[in-house]
Amino acid sequence: MNAPVFRRAASAGEGVSRRQLIITATAVGGALMVGCSPTDLLAAGAEGETGPFGAFVKIAPDGAVTLVCKHIEFGQGTHAGLAAIVAEELDADWSKVAWEHAPANAKLYANGGLGAQLTGGSTAINNSWDQLRQAGAAARAMFVQAAANRWNVPAGEITVKDSVVSHAASGQSADFAALLADAANVTPPAEPTLKDPAQFTLIGTDRVRRKDSLAKSTGQTRFTMDVQAETLLVAMVAHPPRFGAKVASFDATAAKAVPGVVEVYEIPTGVAVVAETTWAAKQGRDVLTVTWDEAKAETRSSADIAERFRDLAAGSAALEKGEEWQGFETKGEVAAQADGQALEVAYDFPYLAHATMEPMNCVAQVDGNKAKLTFASQGPTLDQLNVAKIVANLPGAIEIETLPAGGSFGRRANFQSDFVVECVQIARKVGGNRPVKLVWTREDDMAAGYYRPLVHHRVRVTTDTDGYPNTWTHRIVTQSIMKGAPFGGGGVDETAVEGAKGSPYLKATPHVDAQLLTPDAGVPVLWWRSVGATHTAYVMEHTIEQLARRAGQDPVAYRRALYEKAGAKRHLAVLDLAADKAGWGEPAPEGWTRGVAVHESFGSVVAQVAEVKMENGEPKVGRVVTAIDCGTAISPNQIAAQMEGGTCYGLSAALYGQVTLTEGRVDQTNFDTYRVLRHNEAPQVETYIVAQPAGTHPTGVGEPGTPVIGPAVANALLALTGEAITAQPFVKV
């Protein structure tokens, strides 16, 4: 996902690479220049106390090291990478390192790139790299000093390995447990000495594996859905059938007659049924009678919205009040140069649901102005701000215990904290600090909005005598994701253009006129794994493929020439690696056709070569060779997992994904109508990581694997059929 508009934390400027700044600028929607609320304000009311080893490292009496993880674990394996950074610098015994989620506290746990406690923009490892290296190194220095004092030897002669501190000359050694009390009293060094990255022994090895696989393979991981308590009530809410509608009236008689139903409340988002069990809440909710006031509801069909977007891009529909084209890349003289042979192509992308396996849910207890939440909080600072407004308290005083999430892909963080606020509204009605678990059914989740926006692109490219782009005219029409941001705003919504803006293909084109239009619609939209790249990668890569074919050139050779023109060395490296490993240039296996695509997102560059065939009238994807440059690779195993999973997520959308509306009502209700990729449809992904100089700053991994597979498959199908694919999903229901 992408991230909201907060000021960068003051400390985050140190050691931040140019690439990081680009990511950050992308991640905050270009709002860096806007004066925003400082972290201190966001954290008002929060405690600032930490243990002797700081906010991120806890060491138990038995010497066991625990990483306090400021980022939520929702599948991406971030806990392992973050813990490995600390363990590396601390020289801790990796097999005994544990982790736990940090509490909500923007003062201690803000994302260094975003200024708020929030997981998104594939920034977890990236923004924590320096911070956790320092945390681990500081703790190590404290143990070394404690040992030096105890043994009366120079600290410089002491070594640490696998949580054991040793002095070779005197033959003395002690483990962390034995030195803990002394080490805790050593003043932490202000600027601890970091390891030479060339000396890393853990980072980058296959030993850096997840710590939660056993719990997740035995049903022991406690998700929000699994929170139970003696007095816990379960709530379900009847939501309006159209976005923007409100409750006019309701009859709770039948619902209250359901055994187990405790109470029925009207809340701002609908009518809540509160019951003793999940099943009772559902049965009660199912028999509620609600009349809706739809005066302000969105009543258009998605087809109407898409048609208007197409007309706007083509210049055949008039702009309405507040609508204005905004340039995001402009250079040269397109109008004077745009004569001659042109490729003109327009692309349509539908709304997409995140469809996490665990639908949205939350547990809240409210007593007066005190609120405690126990749930998978992706953006604790956002959630604190929104909840604080309801219970009239300071944001930092809102207590959140973060649990692992059954997937998010961006859905669990939004500017309104939609499902969190809904739960708190109900818990406030219940009161008395009694825990209330809000449960959304799959149907609730799918119809609730916060979709990847519907997007239309229109591209016109003229080429030079060698077949390379000379002019590039680009129009993007989509709803703005960042419009609901609490701070900032104005300017181009970077989340709508990232990936087109900054593309090496535009760098290599002399004349560019690229503009964005963001009309409003009543459908809530949100970042969705890889955000703008979900559509820009497709448009850029499928357009380039068509241009390569028109030029009569090999698609890999054509891209290489453009990357050389643009100075895009990282693109070249991943392309060459993927092409080499895939056997590009040699015939594909019998019956299969290859397609290639390359895209940079969240600071990393990914190239894929996909092998595709048609089977029973639908595309079937087999081997997918993936090359990634993500800076220093901390956990190769989990980078591969994210390439495998990200590819499935992107492929699912490209082949099958779409949310449509008919007269404002969402047509898809569940997995029978919102088709997703299944086991028998999954590709075989091979991951190759571009080797980096020691110490290279790590970049994103959770999202960059998602946007490349769609165009890679489309490019294979173009080679197979000669037809471009200008709309997603490829497979029509």
Next chain:
Amino acid sequence: MAITLDVNGKPLTVEAAGDTPLLWVLRDELGLTGTKYGCGIAQCGACTVLADGAPIRSCLTPVSALGSAKITTIEGLGGDHPLQQAWVALDVPQCGYCQSGQIMSAAALLEQSPKPTDEEIDGAMAGNICRCGAYQRIHAAIKVASGQAPADASPQTDA
């Protein structure tokens, strides 16, 4: 009404209406939360448990329909089942929410076919959705658990 169920080898009596889906009895009444809610219409497989060894979707199975069937949930596999060992060895789970259902479907498959082919695995696992897209490792782990691939078969490769 009082209903007696045989769950993980133990007779357990619960108070529930007969039309209550087994899923909610397991989770809310018996505290066996390893079995997950995902869709409620037998489309995603997150709620899969075994009834006399056969996979059933507990979200659509009323408790009154179970009779004397022996129910096995993820908690009943013991923690060191060959599938669970393979799942850990290959780091299959990502978010993990679907994995109980995945493992129960795979357990039923191995009961039927101790050395399943790729096609048999595809067929048996097609009803279990994983939105994280861990399918490739799920597939590999079933091969490992059934003795058809070495346990150290790490799926990722380096340059």
